[in-house]
Structure formats: structure tokens, C-alpha cells
Amino acid sequence: MELETFLYHLHFDTEKVSPPDWQVDWEDAPLPYKLYRGLPEVPLTADVPLTLERRGEHLKPGLEELGHFLWYVYGLTQYSQSAFYEGKAQSIRRFVPSGGALYPNELYVYIKLEEAPEGIYHYDVAHHRLILVREGNYDFYLSRSLENGHHIPNCFCTVFVSTVFWKNFYKYNNFSYRLQGLDAGVLIGQSLEVANRMGFSSWVCYQFLDRAINHLLGLTDQDESVYAVIPLSMNQLNNYVDNNHHREKDASASELCREVPLLKHVTYNRSKRIIDYPMLRKINKASMIETTKSFVKSRKNNSREHSLGTEMILLPFNESFSYDLASICRKRHSPEIDFMIGKVSQTQLSTLLKEALSFSYQNDLDETNGNIETRVSLYGSFYNVEGVPDGAYSYDNSAHTLRKINPGDHREFLQNGLTIPNVNLYQVPLCLHVVGERGHFREEWGYRGYRIQQMEAGILVQRLLLMSNALGMGGHPLLGFDANHCDELYRIDSKGKTCLIQIPVGPYRPRAWLKGSLHS
Numbered sequence: 001m002e003l004e005t006f007l008y009h010l011h012f013d014t015e016k017v018s019p020p021d022w023q024v025d026w027e028d029a030p031l032p033y034k035l036y037r038g039l040p041e042v043p044l045t046a047d048v049p050l051t052l053e054r055r056g057e058h059l060k061p062g063l064e065e066l067g068h069f070l071w072y073v074y075g076l077t078q079y080s081q082s083a084f085y086e087g088k089a090q091s092i093r094r095f096v097p098s099g100g101a102l103y104p105n106e107l108y109v110y111i112k113l114e115e116a117p118e119g120i121y122h123y124d125v126a127h128h129r130l131i132l133v134r135e136g137n138y139d140f141y142l143s144r145s146l147e148n149g150h151h152i153p154n155c156f157c158t159v160f161v162s163t164v165f166w167k168n169f170y171k172y173n174n175f176s177y178r179l180q181g182l183d184a185g186v187l188i189g190q191s192l193e194v195a196n197r198m199g200f201s202s203w204v205c206y207q208f209l210d211r212a213i214n215h216l217l218g219l220t221d222q223d224e225s226v227y228a229v230i231p232l233s234m235n236q237l238n239n240y241v242d243n244n245h246h247r248e249k250d251a252s253a254s255e256l257c258r259e260v261p262l263l264k265h266v267t268y269n270r271s272k273r274i275i276d277y278p279m280l281r282k283i284n285k286a287s288m289i290e291t292t293k294s295f296v297k298s299r300k301n302n303s304r305e306h307s308l309g310t311e312m313i314l315l316p317f318n319e320s321f322s323y324d325l326a327s328i329c330r331k332r333h334s335p336e337i338d339f340m341i342g343k344v345s346q347t348q349l350s351t352l353l354k355e356a357l358s359f360s361y362q363n364d365l366d367e368t369n370g371n372i373e374t375r376v377s378l379y380g381s382f383y384n385v386e387g388v389p390d391g392a393y394s395y396d397n398s399a400h401t402l403r404k405i406n407p408g409d410h411r412e413f414l415q416n417g418l419t420i421p422n423v424n425l426y427q428v429p430l431c432l433h434v435v436g437e438r439g440h441f442r443e444e445w446g447y448r449g450y451r452i453q454q455m456e457a458g459i460l461v462q463r464l465l466l467m468s469n470a471l472g473m474g475g476h477p478l479l480g481f482d483a484n485h486c487d488e489l490y491r492i493d494s495k496g497k498t499c500l501i502q503i504p505v506g507p508y509r510p511r512a513w514l515k516g517s518l519h520s
Contacts, residue, residue: 018173030269033125042130054199063115095329099179104167108160144251147207147364159230181451185458204363205229210288212256218263287448311404315350323470334476335508339427342507346387357397420480428504478502
């Protein structure tokens with residue numbers, strides 16, 4: 001299958017992505033976390049605070065703060081057991097959502113702290129500790145591997161978000177590629193939220209020399225690959241710097257890989273029969289950047305088109321919304337059959353939309369000071385919202401207005417568009433859609449553009465989930481929906497746009513489950 005056809009099927013014709021006779025071997029499922037064997041360990045304190053406080057500007061972060069950061073971003077936080085018609089479902093959860101609770105991502109950190117040797121570590125989620133995979137200072141190596149690598153010497157920690165392909169391929173087959181980008185995105189979104197609360201300045205790098213970074217971490221491209229790099233600093237990182245003025249000369253992945261020795265560590269994932277995934281390997285290879293000459297900035301502004309719909313509703317401007325991130329993380333879960341219809345106030349809707357999009361994060365994609373709305377935007381179908389007639393709308397963040405596109409109650413239309421009807425949308429007042437380019441930024445970043453788009457959608461999804469919970473509601477990300485169906489509802493197909501992910505949001509009843517916190 002050609003890659004363009006694969007991406008089209010992945011989004012618009014999902015039943016063609018995986019074999020029709022695909023069966024999941026549940027008995028041979030991999031662990032939801034990666035384990036290393038025989039490497040030095042650095043324990044992290046299990047005494048994690050119940051609230052996150054901003055660190056003093058002139059105080060250097062230590063290993064304790066890094067442990068708190070990692071636990072709130074991706075640590076094991078809850079064991080739960082839910083009752084279903086066919087029996088019981090047990091799972092170990094984290095604060096971020098994941099398709100099927102499989103958590104295909106792993107976290108690595110390059111740290112320069114006094115309490116531990118400088119080097120590259122894997123975050124061992126199962127034991128809340130760091131595993132040293134490569135010791136040494138790699139500022140110069142990383143500075144040449146990243147699009148904005150000049151930040152690295154000033155950072156106390158650099159976070160690497162990788163994807164282990166088999167961890168959710170075993171269940172979802174080729175459809176796992178779409179999930180992997182979104183899962184990485186919500187993890188990035190959570191990292192940005194926690195870093196901000198702790199007073200760390202962050203920068204997200206989507207453009208880097210893949211083979212060089214994977215080689216440094218000791219990863220085999222066939223099995224696992226880094227999707228994003230996030231430097232953390234106590235000092236403000238510059239909004240934008242032309243890297244051509246800081247890079248002495250262009251670098252290539254091949255040159256850098258020769259500078260450090262190959263690592264051959266032993267890992268364990270439990271599966272005894274790993275099936276090949278040639279399409280994932282093929283598209284991962286096609287998405288790689290081999291030389292710094294290929295780093296590009298997008299200068300297009302694609303998502304601020306609001307020509308559809310002439311009737312506008314000006315939403316109320318509320319005071320800045322504040323909430324306890326740690327408390328909301330502990331409360332958050334994704335309702336499925338638990339949604340119940342209820343009245344949503346215009347203030348709730350206004351706050352949800354404004355707070356979800358009114359943020360910026362520094363990245364290496366463009367020169368817009370981190371405005372995510374240049375690439376993804378929010379649309380929604382609303383029912384039973386105070387002061388907002390039922391209908392499908394686009395949200396204009398700059399004017400804080402809703403533009404009506406299609407009036408009426410669309411719950412039946414949306415329910416019929418579910419390919420996996422695990423949510424009763426008749427019980428959901430807000431059905432939100434993250435919208436982006438149909439071309440997945442192929443013009444700017446080639447096949448890498450697809451996963452960049454999915455990651456940015458995931459960042460926005462995590463913002464929506466946190467805000468909805470802070471407002472007393474719940475949200476459930478869905479990919480089991482007909483994208484063409486929803487594009488028709490919003491009349492965006494002719495505009496070169498498409499719905500990337502669907503998030504029902506609304507009140508919900510408590511679930512019948514047993515759950516226990518893994519917080520000490």
C-alpha cells in the first residue's frame with residue numbers, strides 16, 4: 001500500500017487499514033511499560049505532593065522536583081476494576097488518556113542535576129525510578145540534532161517522548177499509527193501543563209534528526225522512535241531564534257551517530273510472538289529527517305478561516321479561570337456509558353472554549369509565538385446549552401464568538417456516524433471536534449506532517465479534558481467516528497479541512513467501579 005493511500009484510509013476509510021480477519025492475541029499482550037535489565041538505577045521519591053506549587057525563580061530544581069514532574073506527567077496513578085456485562089475490566093491508569101489504556105509512549109530524560117550523574121535516563125514507570133542508559137554530557141550532540149538546539153546547554157532536563165510500536169499495534173494493527181500520534185500529543189500537553197505549574201520554561205521540538213536522537217537513547221528504529229523532544233529550563237526560553245545564526249554548519253544523522261557508541265541494552269515487554277508491522281516501519285522511515293538542511297518553518301496561517309456561517313453569538317468574557325491541576329488530574333476519567341444529559345450554562349461553554357485555546361506553547365514549527373490555533377481549531381455541535389440555539393458551530397477564539405453553520409439538534413446524525421458506538425451521544429450536550437488540514441501539512445513537513453498534526457490535536461484534547469473536568473463535566477476522546485460524516489455537518493470538506501478527533505463533553509454519573517490510588 002502506498003503511504004498516501006495509507007494515510008487516507010487511516011483517516012477516512014478506517015476499515016481498510018487493518019486486515020478484516022485481525023484477531024487480538026490477548027494472552028500475549030505486551031506490558032504497558034518498558035523494563036530495562038541490568039542497568040544502574042536512581043530511585044525517585046514516592047512522597048509526591050498532593051498539589052503542585054511553583055518553584056522560586058532562583059532555586060535550582062533537584063531530583064525530587066524532577067520525580068514529581070515525571071509522576072504527574074506519566075506515572076502510574078490508579079488501579080481500577082470496572083463491572084461490565086461480560087465480567088470485570090482491570091487496568092492501571094495514568095493521568096493522561098490513552099487509546100485502550102495501552103500507553104504506547106515512553107519517557108526518557110537527559111538530566112544535569114547535582115544528585116545524579118549527567119546522562120540519558122529512562123523513566124521506569126513501573127517502579128517510579130530512573131534507569132541510566134547512557135552517562136555523559138551531550139549538550140553539543142543534542143544542540144546539533146534539534147531545530148532549536150541552542151537551548152540545550154541552558155536546560156536542566158530534556159524530555160524525549162518516544163513511541164513503542166508494538167505496545168498498541170498488537171491490538172489495533174495499522175490503526176495504531178493514528179493513536180500513537182494523539183497519545184504522544186496528550187502526553188506533551190500534560191507535560192506543558194505540569195511544567196508551567198512547577199515554574200519550568202518549556203519548548204517542544206518536532207523537528208530533529210531522528211536516527212541521531214534514537215541512537216543516543218539506544219533505540220532501534222524498527223521498534224521504537226522518538227516523536228518529540230521537550231527541553232526544560234528555569235530561565236525563559238526565547239520565543240524564536242533563527243537557528244541558521246547559531247548552527248556552525250549543517251549536520252547529518254549519519255555523522256552524529258558515529259560520535260557515540262551503539263548501545264545494546266536488554267529490555268523486556270512480555271510478548272513472545274511479535275507480528276511484523278511493515279506499514280508503520282515504512283511511514284516512520286519516510287517521516288525521518290536526515291539532515292538539518294531539512295528543518296523548515298511554516299509561514300502559512302490555515303485555521304483562522306471563519307467564512308462559514310454569518311450568524312454569530314458573542315460569548316461572555318469571564319475572569320481568568322483557575323483550578324488545582326493536581327486535584328483535577330486525580331478526578332479525571334473518560335466517561336463512556338456514564339454521560340447523562342443536563343443543562344450546560346453559556347458561562348461553562350464560554351470558559352471551556354476560551355481556556356482550551358487561549359494558551360501558547362513554544363515550538364519549532366512557525367513564528368507565531370506558539371499559537372496552536374494557526375494549525376488546529378475547534379468546532380462543536382451543541383444541544384441544551386443556555387443562550388445558544390441547538391446547532392453546529394465553529395469557534396473563533398480571537399473574537400470569542402460562535403459562528404452558526406448548521407442549526408438544529410444533530411445528536412442522531414452524530415450517533416449514526418459512530419463506527420464504534422461506545423458512547424450514547426443522545427446523552428451528551430457538547431460534542432466537540434478538533435479540526436485541521438486534510439493535507440496533514442504534507443507540503444511543509446512531508447509525511448512527518450501527519451504525526452505533527454496528530455500531536456497538536458492531542459495537546460488541545462488534553463486541554464479540553466482538563467478544563468471540562470475543572471468545570472464539573474467529563475470528556476471522552478473518540479476516534480471511532482466517520483470523519484467524512486462530520487465534515488459534512490460542518491461543511492468544511494470544501495475548505496480543505498477535516499475533523500481529526502471527536503470529544504463528547506458533558507455531565508456524567510459516577511461509575512460503578514473499585515479504584516485505588518497509587519499515590520503514597
